[in-house]
Amino acid sequence: MTQSIHPDQQALDTLRLIGPAPDNWVPPRDGIDHNVVIVGGGQSGAAFAFALRRAGIGQVSVIDAAADEAHAGVWLNRARMNKLRTPKTLVGPEAGLPGLSFQAWYEARFGADSYAEIDRIPRTRWAEYLAWYRHFLDIPIRYGTRVTLIEPAGEHFRLHLEIREGGTLRNVVETARKIVLGNGVAGNGAPFVPAVLKSLPPSHLAHTADAIDFAALRGKSVAVIGGAASAFDAAATALEAGAANVHLFARRERIAAVPVTRARAYPGAYDNYFHRPDAIRWAQARRFRRSGSTPPIDAVERVTRFANFHLHPGVSWTDARIRNDRVETNVAGEPFAFDFVIAGTGYAVDPALRPELAHFAAHIRLWRDHYVAAAGENDDALGAHPYLGAALEYLEKSEGDAPYVKHIHVYNPGAFVSFGLPVGDVPSMKRDIPAVIQRISRDLFLADLPAHEARINGDIAADFDESLYAHSVWQHDKADVA
Structure with missing residues (x-):
């Protein structure tokens, strides 16, 4: 058996x-x-x-x-x-x-x-x-x-x-x-929604961070804004739920296909990322931002197998309005109307956006407080990231103003510039x-x-007393003489 x-x-x-x-x-x-x-x-x-x-x-x-x-x-x-x-x-x-x-x-x-x-x-x-x-x-x-x-x-x-x-x-x-x-992902900020979309009501707009009723999009025309993995995943889910058509609009002329973070994925580089000079960490963060976040191949293939999926690279929305219960827009001179819009536009990192940090967000050291980028290398979005210590802890902006912030450890994408992706x-x-x-x-x-010194130096009970070995102690005057 x-x-x-x-x-x-x-x-x-x-x-x-x-x-x-x-x-x-x-x-x-x-x-x-x-x-x-x-x-x-x-x-x-x-x-x-x-x-x-x-x-x-x-x-x-x-x-x-x-x-x-x-x-x-x-x-x-x-x-x-x-x-x-x-x-x-x-x-x-x-x-x-x-x-x-x-x-x-x-x-x-x-x-x-x-x-x-x-x-x-x-x-x-x-x-x-x-x-x-x-x-x-x-x-x-x-x-x-x-x-x-x-x-x-x-x-x-x-x-x-x-x-x-x-x-x-x-x-x-x-x-x-x-x-x-x-x-x-939003733990040190908030979902980012482009200004052009902010006037749209929740009935017609969602961020990929939201719970979306994709079943309700069956038979509907859907726009997805963004070119990274979450945008492609949302587009695919809408298509698989029976959307009439899905149009994905990406700012880049080509979908990002070069995974720049892979070059630093070996243990020496990744394990010691924090110890690189600020200028190198900043340059790496800017390189990632310029190259873009790459969707996996299967995420792209998941949407391109649908004939009713349409990709619009190299374009940006400049206007959006509700008319006749649809979202109308003009993109690159061409008019469109959609039943629903999904923003796959990522997240803004800024501790000031988190209400639970309101008491001390102004005292948290940010990259823009600590590092001055060379001419032409500034980036406001990266500058808003917290400048973290070796244990992913907040540091105070001015010494002595908020020493307590070092007791808060940031294990979320707010650590991007300090520690690389993904955190x-x-x-x-x-x-x-x-x-x-x-x-x-x-x-x-x-x-x-x-308290620990007292514990370490405290009395310790003996494991045994002399009776354990008394009978084996050498006594010269009683030793056998050959």
């Missing part, structure tokens, strides 16, 4: 072999609810929670504004690609433990041959894996919890939280010593999560150094 093997046996063995997580070593403080609050309960929040547990740091809380697990994160909600855009071989949230990796999870369920056949990870499989990861590792997420304001309070923060439980909404204040912003996605997990954990550990330890 063949004995069935538990699909999670390798993961179970991994946890058994690394042993139990250390006890919480951080001394409690009066008036402190949490040592660390992680804002965002998606893949980043879960990975940070597990890493902090393994570092022996307790009193950690992960919060997410989504109502429940099904609505949290992007993979089953706003993400519309068929496959992840990154290689399947990248290290993810497993923290260097192969038994917790996507490959181990996938092969345990579908076999090694099946894993070998996939070129990139299917989006829905990735979502399944992340759900398994959270549940298998028993990582609690506080859903329905939104941070509305982060208020500095000496050596800690007061977090103003809006908590929705069923139909009840209540506001509470909790305290934390450290904060990790794992809050997604907050799978490729950055191996490099950046350990750096943040190490800094949190260091800061918490040094902040309570007297």
